Amino acid sequence: MTVAQEDATIELCRSKLREFYEDFAHCLDTDRLEDFPDFFTEQARYRIIPRENYDAGLEHAPIYCAGRAMIHDRVVAIREAALYQPRSLRHFISGPRVLETLDDGSYRTMANFLIVESLLEVEPQILMVGQYFDEIERSGPMLRIRDRTCVYDNYRIRTTLVIPV
Amino acid sequence: MPQSKQDKNIERSWPKEGVIRVPAWIYSDPDIYARELETFHYGDTWNYVGLDCEIEPGGYKRSWVGERPVLVTRTEDGEIHVMENRCAHRGAMLCWKNSGKAKDITCPYHHWAYNLGGDLMGLPFLRGAGGKGGMPRDFDKSKHGLTKLRVARRGGSIWATYSDDVPPLDDYLGPEILERLDRLVSRRPLRLVGYSRQIVDSNWKLYWENSRDPYHATLMHPFLSTFGILRTDGDYDSVPLQEGRHEYTFSRYNPELRNSTSEASRQIKSIRSDLEMRDKEVVNSVVDEFQDGMMGAFQVFPTILVQQYFNCLVIRHIILKGPGKHELTWTYFGYADDDEQVRELRLKQSNLVGPAGFVSLEDSEMLALMQPVVESRPDAEQVIEMGGHGTEAQSTMMTENLIRAFYDFYRREMGL
Numbered sequence: 001m002t003v004a005q006e007d008a009t010i011e012l013c014r015s016k017l018r019e020f021y022e023d024f025a026h027c028l029d030t031d032r033l034e035d036f037p038d039f040f041t042e043q044a045r046y047r048i049i050p051r052e053n054y055d056a057g058l059e060h061a062p063i064y065c066a067g068r069a070m071i072h073d074r075v076v077a078i079r080e081a082a083l084y085q086p087r088s089l090r091h092f093i094s095g096p097r098v099l100e101t102l103d104d105g106s107y108r109t110m111a112n113f114l115i116v117e118s119l120l121e122v123e124p125q126i127l128m129v130g131q132y133f134d135e136i137e138r139s140g141p142m143l144r145i146r147d148r149t150c151v152y153d154n155y156r157i158r159t160t161l162v163i164p165v
Numbered sequence: 166m167p168q169s170k171q172d173k174n175i176e177r178s179w180p181k182e183g184v185i186r187v188p189a190w191i192y193s194d195p196d197i198y199a200r201e202l203e204t205f206h207y208g209d210t211w212n213y214v215g216l217d218c219e220i221e222p223g224g225y226k227r228s229w230v231g232e233r234p235v236l237v238t239r240t241e242d243g244e245i246h247v248m249e250n251r252c253a254h255r256g257a258m259l260c261w262k263n264s265g266k267a268k269d270i271t272c273p274y275h276h277w278a279y280n281l282g283g284d285l286m287g288l289p290f291l292r293g294a295g296g297k298g299g300m301p302r303d304f305d306k307s308k309h310g311l312t313k314l315r316v317a318r319r320g321g322s323i324w325a326t327y328s329d330d331v332p333p334l335d336d337y338l339g340p341e342i343l344e345r346l347d348r349l350v351s352r353r354p355l356r357l358v359g360y361s362r363q364i365v366d367s368n369w370k371l372y373w374e375n376s377r378d379p380y381h382a383t384l385m386h387p388f389l390s391t392f393g394i395l396r397t398d399g400d401y402d403s404v405p406l407q408e409g410r411h412e413y414t415f416s417r418y419n420p421e422l423r424n425s426t427s428e429a430s431r432q433i434k435s436i437r438s439d440l441e442m443r444d445k446e447v448v449n450s451v452v453d454e455f456q457d458g459m460m461g462a463f464q465v466f467p468t469i470l471v472q473q474y475f476n477c478l479v480i481r482h483i484i485l486k487g488p489g490k491h492e493l494t495w496t497y498f499g500y501a502d503d504d505e506q507v508r509e510l511r512l513k514q515s516n517l518v519g520p521a522g523f524v525s526l527e528d529s530e531m532l533a534l535m536q537p538v539v540e541s542r543p544d545a546e547q548v549i550e551m552g553g554h555g556t557e558a559q560s561t562m563m564t565e566n567l568i569r570a571f572y573d574f575y576r577r578e579m580g581l
Contacts (some may be wrong), residue, residue: 036344043348048521052263053359060497062521069443074516080440081388083527085534136555156362156492161521 012136012143017096020143021111025062025091031044033078041137041146046071047082048150048165051130062161063120074164084162088118089127096128106137106146113150127165128152136138167300169186179581180546184569185554190543192368192536197579198488204578205467206231207483209331211317211324211338213468213482214247218355220265220322225281226264226567229484230325235236236260237323238281245318247325248283248311259311270311278284283311298512320351322500338465341406345413345463348455349471349478350498358497363520367532369483369491371539376462376481377412377469377567379403380551388523391440393447403567404558409574412567413463414533447513450475466574474524476507477514485494489536493529495519 027035040046047061065071096111110133119126130152137146150165177194180186206212207230214228220239228235228505234250236259237560247424249261257274260267269277269286277288285306292346293299313324317334324334338346365372376379378402385392402415442448450458454476462472470481478499484492495518499511518525539545549572552564559566575581 038461043206050360050362052362056264058357058359058509060361060386060515061512062361062515062519064516066509066513067444068512070447070516073444073447075444076440076442077388077523081386081391081523083385083387136483156364157520158364159366159520160363160526162526 004054011101012098012109014096014098016143017098017107017109017111018093021093021096021132025093029090029098033075033163036075037068038150039145040068040071041139041144043146044068044071045147045149046154046164047148048147048161050155051151051153052155053147054151058109062157063164071164078162082162085119087162089163090116090118092116092133096131102135104137106135109134109136113165123157125152127158127159130154130165175581179280179576180397183554184556184572184576185548185550187547187549187568187572188543189539189545192371193488193540193543195488198368198485199367200579202297202485203233207233209326209328211326211331211334211465212466213322213465213480214325214508215323216321216350216355216357216480216496217245217318217323218330218357218498218501219496220245221266223268223281224264224266225260225270226258227262230314232325232485232487234258236311237325238267238270238283239280244282245323246282247314247316248313251312252277253285253309253311254288279311283313285309285311288519320347320349322346322350339407339411339414341404341413342411342463342465345461346465346471348457348459348471351436354501356499356503358499358500359513360497361495361519361521363493363529364486364490364496364527365493365533366490367529367536368488368539369485370436371535372491372493372528372531373464374568374571375463375466375532377563377571379414379562379567381564382562386524392442400560401562402558402560403456403562403564405556405567405570408577409556409570409575410466411464412463412570414567415459415461444513446510447516448475448505451510452476454507472518474517475514476510477517478511479515480516489540493520 001090008159024039046065048063049061053060065074086088092114094112096109098107098109101106111130112131114129115127116124130150133149133151134145135147136143180188192364196220212230213234215226215237219226220237221487222239222243223241225236228237234249234521236250238246252259252272252274254272254277257272259270259272269278270282278286290298291300305411314327317324319334335343400416405412460473462470464470468482472479480496482494482496484494497515499508517523549565551566552561552566556570557567
């Protein structure tokens with residue numbers, strides 16, 4: 001896997017952040033789910049939450065992972081258990097921004113995402129559109145996500161949500 | 166020869182075999198669908214509309230009865246009202262947000278204003294302007310309130326009906342449902358955890374049957390058996406109630422089952438002994454808050470399926486969106502006095518059920534693919550013979566008794 005690397009003494013610039021987000025998207029778009037947990041820290045929180053809940057301060061998230069172990073479990077469940085029709089997903093990530101450098105040297109960042117889903121017998125459709133709100137930290141030469149909240153604007157999930165966002 | 170779904174030549178009479186056959190036209194015929202709404206949702210039933218923890222005093226939330234949008238309001242003194250979210254003037258939608266605070270409800274179109282009880286309080290230019298226009302002198306505001314539904318509450322749950330004839334809610338639910346509902350919503354004040362909303366391109370009855378079908382559970386949802394949550398060889402009750410109107414299923418979680426094999430477990434291809442969840446809290450009873458080891462689900466016709474997995478408590482509200490479409494609003498809840506540990510467990514275990522649920526995502530996936538096939542052969546018949554031909558309670562998962570019991574009820578109500 002490729003993860004954006006840089007000297008830990010340099011501020012995270014937007015182009016590096018974009019690279020990191022693109023690597024993340026590439027991992028999912030190429031169906032390398034097994035590599036997905038490596039983008040996160042050991043204690044990372046990862047959740048996919050409707051804007052309705054996020055704006056109202058409601059905690060429920062259709063996918064909620066507390067720690068990389070749960071992110072790994074989600075991948076195993078998709079691979080070994082879940083039954084779903086074949087699909088191709090493409091992530092389009094735009095407008096990455098470094099919002100803030102936190103006291104411990106990590107970063108608060110965000111970006112928009114658009115995911116287009118292609119199924120058999122139907123035209124490609126927008127699976128989900130929304131925003132990532134992230135906290136990213138340096139882990140040696142790598143960047144890792146310690147908190148990702150994927151806030152989706154869709155009022156409803158169409159049929160199912162299988163693959164992480 | 167295949168016939169189109171528009172073909173009215175198909176005879177609308179139930180197969181002579183009875184409830185062991187279900188004719189496929191009931192899943193797509195627009196006339197049947199319209200009659201279902203009139204008979205059930207707008208007829209002599211109690212429709213679930215929400216939980217009291219969703220609405221602050223002086224606030225509202227939107228819900229649906231059948232296809233109709235309604236408002237559930239709560240006045241400052243705590244009284245709950247349910248009314249159509251439809252201006253009595255010209256039919257405009259009144260509330261555009263899913264929930265909020267409001268002193269009164271003002272239509273955005275012509276500013277007709279209603280109180281939280283649905284009474285028309287005033288309208289602009291009642292007497293016109295400059296001596297011109299205005300409503301007729303005999304216009305009676307008291308006759309132009311919002312269409313109100315009758316309301317009943319049980320614990321934290323709120324129900325509404327258009328009917329003057331339906332029995333009181335407690336009788337409508339019956340003792341078995343009341344026991345199970347009270348266990349979840351009547352003992353402690355509720356706390357709203359949040360929503361997942363899902364749109365599924367299938368007739369609502371396919372979903373209704375699906376949650377009455379323990380036969381498919383361990384076959385189509387490999388997660389259950391793979392991680393030993395539910396096994397066909399565990400204790401299980403499939404119990405129809407009120408001649409098929411409602412039902413409950415019940416199992417006791419048995420942590421030992423995972424390590425055993427049996428004739429039944431060998432028939433389930435998905436059982437694996439090498440797979441383990443790294444985070445065991447998602448699939449284990451960490452905090453047994455009900456002290457009864459019970460897991461299960463129940464259906465209250467025609468609107469909800471209530472389910473508990475460990476500490477994940479959720480109501481699935483089935484909202485009709487046409488013959489070939491329904492929405493599921495999943496309302497996750499807990500209790501006002503939940504501690505940090507339980508709050509976190511509810512969030513973690515809600516990975517199990519919902520639009521991305523480990524043990525539910527296959528349902529909508531399957532049904533959305535099933536609908537066009539079913540529509541392509543409205544003359545075909547489903548075979549419902551697992552567990553025999555009867556509609557009585559059974560203590561096995563290998564049965565379709567709950568589906569037969571449902572159609573026994575359905576046929577009587579629909580006159581089919």
